[in-house]
Amino acid sequence: MNTTTAPVAVDQKRPLLVWGLLFVLALVWGSSFILIKRSLTVFPPEQVAAGRIFFALLFFIPFLGVQARNADVRQSVQGRWVALVVAGLLGFLFPAFLFAIAGAHLNSSLAGALNALSPLFTLVTGALFFGRVIRPTQVLGILIGLGGSILLIFYSATGSFSVNGYALLIVLATVCYGTNINLIGRYLSHLPAVVSTAWLFAFIGPVAVLILLTTDFFSRITLANASLALSALACLGILGSGAMSVLFNRIIQLASPLFASSVTYLMPGVALLWGVLDGEQVHLVQYAGMGICLFGIWLINKS
Secondary structure (H helix, E strand, C coil): CCCCCCCCCCCCCCHHHHHHHHHHHHHHHHHHHHHHHHHCCCCCHHHHHHHHHHHHHHHHHHHHHHHCCCHHHHHHHHHCHHHHHHHHHHHHHHHHHHHHHHHCCCCHHHHHHHHHHHHHHHHHHHHHHCCCCCCHHHHHHHHHHHHHHHHHHHECCCCCECCCHHHHHHHHHHHHHHHHHHHHHHHCCCCCHHHHHHHHHHHHHHHHHHHHHCCCHHHHCCCCCCHHHHHHHHHHHHHHHHHHHHHHHHHHHHCCHHHHHCHHHHHHHHHHHHHHHCCCCCCHHHHHHHHHHHHHHHHHHCC
């Protein structure tokens, strides 16, 4: 993800295309939480996480084959391989495991709402470790966003007050996302988005394959009831982690990073809709927490 692209206005010649791409992105990424839930019906969390990375690697193999024959690309990758490995771990591998473990114990709608904290931690980690300046309104947005997340974390699926430790795993995943975005902006911005994303998976993909080989994943996929879960897992990797990463950067090119980040506001709605359709119970205090989080994120992104 190239986060240093200069902001520009939404492409006035193709506004419908830009908005259409944004809604496709929100639909796929917002659906990832229910896909995790469906995958977990057959596969344990570690297989869901590693399987997601494995399918994303399969998606990028054709890109890697073309790029590996380009001497300039090879030289750029060799000079930034440490940053690529760290970005792959923080941006994809670690969050995949955190979301899979949490998804076995949380409503998909709650996971989708907490994922909206990613821009908040992008700002916080940017200020703490990358010298980014925070404006007063952004400080207020951080405090409001954290207040909303506390409501989501401390209220269980029954609506009663309790510490939900698994929700903290989602928060930790958004910390990873925020750190990764700053890392890419600092050390990988010179690489085209498709190149950097493809090579991230080239480095972390073999780790996922090794994990899968130490489990019964490849025997589970032959089970009679595994087809739906396997399809959900393949969609997570190929569409969610693969194709949508490319689409996100295309939206940045057509519009701006700020416009592309507005997908953050749409994803919780998609996740909530899937949760309701799946019979998940969402309580009033959790709706309030979602709304407060999104208001805080809006303040952070406000020009």
